[in-house]
Structures are given as structure tokens and as C-alpha cells.
Amino acid sequence: MCAHRLWPTVQALGRGLITNRNEIIQQGVRAYNVQNFNSGYLGGQGYQQQNVVPGSDNLTWSQRVTHSTRGGFNKVVSRSLHCGNVFFVKEFQDLENEHAHAILRSLPAYSTTTVGKDSPDSTYYQHAMYCSGVDWEKCSAQEVADGFIAMSQLCRHQPMDLEDAQHSSLCGELTKKLTHLSDQQLLMILSSLALWPQTSTSTTPNFLSLWNRLDQVCTQRMKKWDMSQMFLVADHWYALKLSKLSTYNVQMTKMLGRRVGSMEPTQLVQYLFYANLSRKLEPFIVMRELEKRLTEVLEHVSIEELGVIAMGFFKTQTFLKSEKLIDAIIDKTQENLEFVSDASLCAILKILRKSVPGTRWKSLHNLLESLKPQLPRLNHMCLLQVALVGNNLLVFHGDVINAIATRFASEVKSLRLKDIERITFALMLYNFIPPDCPDIFVKIAEELRQKERISEINMYPKSFVSCVVYLVNMGIFALDLISAALQPSMLSLLSKNTNYSDMGREVNELDWALELEGPAGYPGYRLDPESRAELTKKYIARVPSRSTRDPTHQEKLILEVQDKLAAMLGGTNFVTITNVLPHVQTPDLVFCTSSEGDPVELPSEYLDLKPAALKYPCPSYGGLQWNAVIIGGRNAFIRNTSHLQGNVQMKKRQLNRLGYHVCVVPHMDYSRKNLRTKLACLERILKEGSTLATDGRTESALISLKGQVVQQEEMYG
Template sequence: MFSASKIMRRLLYKKCGAQEVLFTSVNKVQIPHKCFHNNVNLCVKMFVEHENKYAYKIMENKGYTISLNIQDKKSTLSKERFEDLMKENWSTYQPKQLFEVFSTLGCYCSEQNICISNKIFDNFIDNLTDNIKNASDNDLVTLFYSLARWPETESIRTRNYIEVWAALDDACLNRLKDWSYDEMLSFLSLFFMLNVTRASEFSQKCVQRLVNKEKHLAPGQLVQTLFFIGIVRKQPFDMHNIELRMQKCLQDLSLDDIAIMSMGFFKSKTPIRSMELVGRIIDRIIDNSNNINEISLASLLKVIRYSVKINTDDKIYRLLDTLQHEVHRLSVMCIVHLALVGTSTLTLHEDCLTKIAHTMINLLPSARLKDLERLVLTYGTLNFKPPEKDNLCFFEKIIDELQSPNRQEEVTKYGRSFACCLGFLGLLGIYPLDLMKKVLNPEFLLHTYGKHCFSYGREVLTIHNTSLIFHPDTEINRLSDKVATILAKKYTDYVPDENYKKQYNVTEKMFLDVYNVLKEDRGGSEYIKGDHILTHHQRGDIILCNSHSGTPLPVNEKIRDKDFGLIRTPPDDNRWIVLVIAGRNTVIQGSGTPSGHVLSKIRELNALGFYSTVVPWSAYIQLQTKEEKTTYLNNLIKEALK
């Protein structure tokens, strides 16, 4: 029969079965049988491994944390002695003896490549795990290193392997309250070595305990704490205090230290609230741009993009202006994050994006599909097409990559990323028919999204709608009207309505204000309507109609609610006008030009036969009186009708 602790470990096995762990232990790369993957499909996993190893190595070199290097230890166990050991009655062994045998077996099995999951070890593992609670702290450390010597298992949930680390987890959890900060961090490192940090209850509670005691942590301990927050990938309670502590001791931290801490914020999905702190980090990057490591730089760029949503100064532009000169030495992964950093604030630096495009043209074959998707999103959002290099168009090369036979395995595996990439090409007015057919193929949709249409992403609806707009006469396996309507309901917001009271945001309030001004000017609510013409765009628009002589005509009877979900065209030969409300975060910084999402909407509306124009937030908020607003809006309508 199982002991009580054994039953609990079996339950923990089931609990851990639902979790995914992305990190590979630092020491395992030193085991001879470890294989490195160079397939592009595994690039992101390898980057995460490399990123974590790099960060840990920095902390190790600075003396912040313990070394995880396992000394080579040749086994003195013969095959005969090993076979005799497997016949022993382990219940008669003392805990110390069991721990010593475990280390001996680890060395032997590493050389012979015998996995711990082998059933011949079941009896021994049962006795070992029942005695781990009796181990001293030093014995626990030895057990961690002994377990790491065994050949790598398929998963942290592999039988016997989970039994041992779960027992270690229980033992550490029971001692947590008695350990110093350094001891807690040392054992966190050991769980990281075993690749079980995210599944470990001790690690979760230890990280929270360290966050609660942030005022007492030295800078090096603070760096380690944020590193493990990133490994756990879960935001601890009261994370803001960690940010305040980081801001207070920033001058005592190196740029690599700050990069490691940035990983913690980004991976736990915690934006940095203080724009002063983000600004100081940007200044440090600019001052050290020519010697900053690309992994550190990528980590810093990620947290900057994640934290800064509104541009209050020119620091993002200055950052791009400085880093454009470093593009030539950066990896594909880092270049992608450099391109993305301006998207959250709609900061366009043409020279930087041009250098990125010209550099990436030759690196596209080695880029992941996800990298291509992010690059297309960047250029599409900022509505920028870089000049050609050596008569090569950047986006034609991307399309070539998407069509390449060498990519098909990756496209099959990451179909959603492929569809998103194609949808983002539409932001630039690029609609490759053969690729659109591929995405809308029922087999592709079934394999990528499953059999239920509700799981289809917005990108599927985008490709469906744009195929109707720009390839109306081409035979394609488009979505049914029913499926298109289901997706339209999922991906569109309710149109703001003055009769429906709620807390509207700035853009919605502007929508209502424009609606009311035009309603009064044109003669009543029957001459204006808020609705969705293009259902793959989140927000609705204001629809008007003029006769050829310029007289306002009723709208509600022609634009019917029951037609919602389908692409709408002008219902008659009158002049149908659509006003697109461009809110505060839809205009490229410093230019007044709408973002790619807004301009693509205008392009699509015009292709359907509407007369569309943008009402920019930056201009509209300058108008004080109703008369000024009426004049301004009517002038926009006249310009659209020309």
C-alpha cells in the first residue's frame, strides 16, 4: 500500500499533468546525451532556453547565486553490482544510505543511459521519497544534484522523476519559514536546475515571500527574485512594491541586471507603471547602445513596449534613432523586438525600419513564421513600405517565404500565425490570392482552429471579407453567411448609443459627439446611422447618404440591422458616406497620419463604393463650439465626395 505522502505525490502528479513548462535546466546541456535542435520550428523554445541560461550565467558570474555546474563524476559501479543493488530490500536502509545510493545510481545510469522511469527503480524510489523528509538541508542539496545527474526524462511528469522532485518540493515547503533569503534563493535555483520551477509549490510560495520582503532584499537578491518571477510566469501579489524598490536602487544595477529584472516584469505580464523608471531605462540603453548584449536588449525592448502605451515625449524615437546603427550586429529575434518597440505608441522612425527591412531581406529564410508575422504587423500598423534594396521588395520576399515549400511544415504546425501574417499584409494593401485560398480551405481551418467556427481568429474573418472586396469574382472556399455572422458578433464592439448609458471611453464619446452634431445638422436620427460595414474591424462607423444634388437622405431604411454580419455595399446609386472615427491612439506620432488599421479600413470602404473619410481625434478635440464642429465635419464630407 502507498503511504499518505505517496498518495499525495500521486495526486500532485495528476495536478502537474495539466501544466506546461517551457524552461530547460541550465545544467542539462552538459549531459552528453542532450541533443540540440536546429529546426526553425523550435527556435523560440531554444531562444527561451538561451535567454534563461544567459540571465542565470550573469547572476552566477556576479556572485548573486549558486553555480549549477555539475562536476563530472565517473561511476565506480559495475554491472553486476548494479544488478545486485536492484534486488536489495530498501526498507532496511537508513535515509543517509538511500541518499548515497541515489547519487551512485545517477552516475551509473547517466553513463549507461538508463532512465529513472524504468520500473526496476520503483521500489527504491518509493523508499527514497518516503525518507526525503528526514534529510538535512545539505542532504537536500545533494539530492537535487543527484537527480540532475540522471538522464533527461521526456517530461517533468515522467514517473519516478516526479516522485523525487515532488518529495523535494514538500520538504522545502515545510522548511521555507525557517530559511534566510539567500537559502530560499539557492533552493529556487535548484528547482530551476531541474526544470520544475513553474510546477513547484515551494517556488510559487517562496517567490511571493520574497516579494513581500522586498524592502529587506539587497540589489543582487532583488535581481534573482525578478528572474524567478519570470520563470514562474505568474504575477505575485503586490508586484508594484518590487517596481518601487527597483526604481530606488536603479543606480546600483548594471544594464544586464536591469534586463534580467525586465524579463520578470514582461514574463509575468506586469507592465512597469512608472514612466520615469522606463525613461531612465531608455537613457541607459542609449548610453550603452554599442556594447549592450542582444539578449539583454531584447528583454529591455519587450518591457518598454509592454509598458509604454502613450507617447508623452520623444524617448522612443530617440531610442530607435540610436539603435538603428546596431541593427547589423543583432539577431533576428532582437531585430523583431526592435521593430515592434514603436508600435505600442505608433512611433515611426523611417530610417530604422528601412535598415531593419534591408537587413532582414537576407535573413528571412532563418526567421520563424512568428517573426514574419510580427514584422508585417509592425510595417502594416505604421503604414510604412521601405524602399527596395537591389530591386528586391521586402514584402515580396516575405510572400515568397510564405509560399516556399520549405515553410509548409511550419505553416501546418503554426497555421494561426500564418493566417495572421496574411491578414496583416492587408494593412499594406497586399492581398495574395493563392495564400488567401489556402487559409480559407476547410481542411486548413479544421487543422488549425478545430471544427467549431467560434474558435476562428479575427484573421480568418479579415481574409474572408477582403477576398470578397478585392477578389469578388474569384472562386474561393469562403465562409458561409452563418459563420461570418457568428464571427462578426464575436469581433465587433457595440456601436455607441446615446440611449444606452454606460461608461464610454474617449473614442466612444467622440463617436457620440460627432453623431449628435450631424444628427442635428442633417435633420434627425433617420438621416444618420452608426453601424458596421466591415465586420472584421472592431469599431463601427457613422453612415450618411446624400443625393447627387447634396441633399441629405434617410439612411435607416436602407441599412438594416438584420443584415449585420455581412459585407455591405451601397444599397443604391446615391452617394453613401462613411465617417471613420480615429481615436486618440490611431494616429502616427508627430505626423497626423492615421495608422495602418484606419487606412486599410478607408481603402476597403472605398473599394466597396462608399465615400469614406477619417475624423481624427487630434483635430476634432480642438473644436470648441457646435458650429465649429458642424463646419469641420461638413468640410470633411465635401472632401470625401470629390
């Protein structure tokens, strides 16, 4: 039973369709079950209920309206987002990889190393009619292979289940005889296997035995293949959707990793595509050599191929160091903005967000300026990456963020929950209310309340809770949403996902914000005191001192400002470093003055407060004026401006709420200056924001600090 001619390699079924803008569509669903009635904070009993009445999801009862600090109105409703076990289906399509693969398939340079699309082979199709009832144990390896290929071709017209008992004998014999097949026949078997309808899992018996044995044989033979053959076989594994499971893909990227410095442009692009699939770039690869080679070949690859390269780096969590390469990528992107597909632009923006150093922030701002005319044509996913690209460096382009936020607000119904969370984060980070849509936060809150969002919230509880936290950062207290975020079933969901291990910080921040800024009669869920104390202790910032080991840049700055401020006030007993707000990640300086502005020693009652306590000004010292000094380090201000980023603005607001006069030391005015200029900077900010009478204090502090320097020089010779 021999085939009369070989069947050429075929394209795998299920490849995504590309529109005329190269955007992949189709997002399906796969079974997902959320158990949502287990109470507790992150695995424990960590909540308390304050007058919560059981309710439904349609928000039809127990409502009252309050003003938020930014003037919006919020319905206060106690409700549960979890009304029982949630069942829904999600068929995951890796759209980014589909897009990248479609790029390779569309270019002639990759035609011999990617799986092609051919017409069905009628010879094999007819041959399949005679396969039933054959004793495959008595057939040769060639005949068994021909039979499997023929049955696979039949699946094109008459889909069959590979796990059906009638195919077990054929699959079993093929598994045993794979080692007797030629390399070309192995490719044909891989192609044929992709024609069968997808099994429920990768571990169903017939499918598992076949692909496991194919994996072993291909991996064993790989050493004698050239790079083109390796890539072609790897592409067959991609067609089978087994790249992440197969040993072959891992071993191939490892073997070829030592040759990246000498690869041709197309080879480098395709190698990074398969590295992306395995989510690993081998540690022995010398990044300097790889980046040098990329810089050399960048002019020879298209903007779409650059997207594949960028995706390879981003998905392997490998970020660029070469400023020359980063500049070249930015330049190439700007030159091709009118033509680049959304998916490729997304990938490029992702790697730039993680790679551009602070020294290149202007290039990033210029890229945002160039992107402004392109915004109307971009899809939601790409717009989101445009909004996020400057986040790491706090590079802000008001027109761009305003345009994106306004469009998102008008199309909020069609946004994913993750998209809503990320745009809310960007707006919070930049402490920005879009002038063209000033009510965007009210619209976001209303969308989160919609019943249609419940299943999505159950699937992505972190996105929901984070979104609520960002709204609170901006002074928007949607109390029903806060209660939903702090309810036991939500905390239980967060506790079950190991990727959410740091969500305790946000939950803690949310509960503290309620205590500081929420209404006295808040009726919703809260953390219980014991659990909040546990979280606060876990996440509280370290208070630096002269004996602190390996102090951070921020801690060094705090200690330096403390020295200068102590000299201005008259001694170290007049100022302390403390966590006034125990839920905030950096401590602050605190000092007191009399009503006339003279420094007063800090009361021992205040200094004795526990580290994790919320530090209200001591009520028994009514005549004192309390001052907090925030040290505005590198991440406190929007790049190249004097505007505070969102978290610091919230901190300032909450300190004011406690009763402190607040001033902020801007690092850009204070750092890298001589002693006199530093003191002058402190005098200016204290005069603007504190109750200290500063007259004459700069000169006396200058004399005192210079005297300390002389003393130290004499002491240490």
C-alpha cells in the same frame, strides 16, 4: 557504506552555451502530431469550396496571374497545405531563461545562490562500483544517500536510465528516508538527480517519486531557511527543469513576495528570475513599493541584470506604472546599447512596449533613434522587438523599420514563421512599404508558399492565417494563400487550440475582403454564408446611441461628431451611425447629397438594412451621392502624424470600393477644441473628402447648436 567526504553542489546538465555575445543557441524539436482532415469552420462545417481542384504542394498547376491593388503579381493556385498527418519533433529549450540564468552564474554576487560547476568527485565515482546488489532497506539514510550520489556521479561517465529496474530499490529507499537527511544532504541529492539523463516525462515512476518527495521536504523546511538558502534550493529545482511544476518555487516566491520592498539589488534580481519561472507575481505585492525599490537600486545593477528584471515582469504579465522607473530604464538602456546582449535587450524592449505611457512616446522615439546604429549587429529576434516596441503607442521610426524590413526580406529563408508574421504586422500597422525593399510583401508571400514551411504552418496555423490577413490589409491578395487559410483543415487546426479563440475575427475579415476586393472568378475556398453570418454577428461593432451604457471614448467621439454633422446638414434624419463594413470593429457616419451637394434624407431602404449586412449604396437612388465619415480616434493615426494606420487605411479603401466618398475626422484636430473650431475642422474635412457643399453651413450649425445648449439649460435649470 558511508562516504568519506561530502560532494559539493554541481551544475545541472543541459545548460545552454553562451557565445561571446551572450546569445543562446540551439533550438530542438519534440513530437507533435497534427490531425488535419477534420472539416469545419472553427469546429463546425463552415466553409465552401469554389471550383477547387485537388492539387499538390509544389504549385505546378492551375495558375493564373492577377494584379493586386498595390501592383504586385500573385499566382492563383488552389492547394492544400495539409497533405496528411504531420509528425515532427521539437525539443523545447527555454532559451530566454537559459540566458537569464547564465547572466546570474557569470556574476560573483550570485555564486553562493546558484548551482555551481565542479569537477567529478572520484571518491564517489569509485564508490559506485560497489553499489550493485546492495540491500538498500538495511542501509541507513546516510548510506542510501551516499549510494545515490555515487551512482549519479557514475552517470557522468556512463549514462544510465533512472527508470531501470536495478535502480528502483535505491530510489524507493531514498524517497522514504529523505526526511532523515540534513539540509546539505538534500542539496546533494538534488544536484545528483540532475546528473541522470533526462527521463521521457516528469511522471516516470522513479523520477516522480523522488522529485515529489524532495519537493515536499524542501517546502516544509523552507520556513527556517534564510533568503540565500531559499534561492540556492530554488536554483537546484531550475537545474532539474522542474521550477514550473514544483510546489517549492511557488511557495518560495509567495513567502518572499512580502519582502520585495527591502531586498538588496541582487536579491531583487534573483527573486524576479524565479517569479518568471512560475509565471506569477503574487497579487498582494504592492507594485508601487516594488517599483520604488527598483528605481532606488537600478543604478547598482548591470544592463544584463536589468534584462533579467525585465523578463521577470514581462513573463508574469506585470507591467510598469511608474514613469520615473520607465524613464530610468530607457536612460540606462540607451547608455549601454553598445554592450547589452541581444537577449537582454529583447526583454527590456518587451516590457517597454507594454509599459511606456502615451505621455512618454517621445522617449520611445528617441530610443529607436539611438538603436539605429546598433541594428547591423542585432539578431533576428532582437530586431523584431525593435520593430515592435513602438506598436502599442503607434510610435513610428521610418529609418529603423525600413532597415529591419530590408534585412528580413534578404534573410527571409532563415526567419521563423512567427517572425515573418510579426514583421508583416508591423508593416501593416504603420501602412509602410520599405523604400529599400518595396517588393517585401511579394517575397513574404513566396516564402509562405515554400514546401519547407508546411510543417511549421501546421504547428503555428495562427501565424500563417494572420500573416495572410495582414497582406490583405495592405492590398496584397495572394489568392492561393487565402484559399489555404480558409480551407477546412486549416480552420479545424485553429478550432483545436484554445489560444486561438479570437481567430474567427481574422477569418471573417479575410472572407469579407475577398467579397469586396477579390476577383470575380476566385477559385479557392470561402466560408459558407451561414458561418460567415454567425461570425459577423459575433464580432460586429456596437452602434452607439444616447442610451448606450458606459460608452467608450471612441463611441463618445462618434456621437459628438454626429451631432455636429447633423447640425451642418439640417437635422438628425440626414445622418446615421451604421456598420457599413460589418467586419470592421468601429461604425461610421453616413449621409447623402444631391449631385449639386445639397443634403438629402437617407432612404428608408438603406436605414432598414440589417445590422450585419454589407451596406452598398442603394442602387434604386441613382442620383444620390453617398458619403462615409470615418471617426479617426486615438488609434487611427500614426503618432504625431496625419498618416492613417493600416486597418483604417484598408477600411477607407474598401468604403471607396463600395462607392462611398470617404473623409476622416482626425481626433488630434477635432478634440479639446471649442465649438467653432470643431465645426471648422468638420467643414475642412468635408470639403476635402465629401460631396457636400459646405458654404454657409458652419455658421448655421453654430447658431443651431448654441440654441440647443440654451434650450437644455432652460429645461434643466
